[in-house]
Amino acid sequence: MSRETEILNRRLLRARDAIDRAYAEPLDVRAIAAVAHLSPAHFSRCFRTAFGETPHRYLQRRRIERAMRLLRETGRSVTGICSDVGFQSLGTFSRTFRDIVGETPSGYRRDHRPAVVPHCVQMANTRPIEQFRRSHRPVALSSLST
DSSP states (O other): OOHHHHHHHHHHHHHHHHHHHSTTSOOOHHHHHHHHTSOHHHHHHHHHHHHSSOHHHHHHHHHHHHHHHHHHHOOOOHHHHHHHTTOSOHHHHHHHHHHHHSSOHHHHHHHOOOOOSOHHHHHHHHSOOOHHHHHOOOOOGGGOOO
16 A cells, blocks of 8 residues: 555545544535545545545434434434434435435334344444445545545
């Protein structure tokens, strides 16, 4: 692996970690690309190649994963959860949730009551899988080039 590839991989991982830490804050590609010290366009291309989805879609999916957990484990309102995970609009939250999970937030809450199973099993069975992610295998980070 070349030194440039190693540097790019670290930058992409640093940006992905920043998304994971600040998922509930207003983020855009320009701000995330700045963390990786790349231009927004180059960052988006490299991120998609490395992780199999755009930075925006990754952020949405992370927000929805957190919302799924809150819907299962708390009694908070859907509107409250929408705000907690960083969506500005309930309509956008509901549409994105339905696109990724396949059902509405309230339907998900109704059908997915907390179960008494090991945490690792619960995590494996509640992770959202989009149609795109089923048919696309991301490229290994080590095969990226700048």
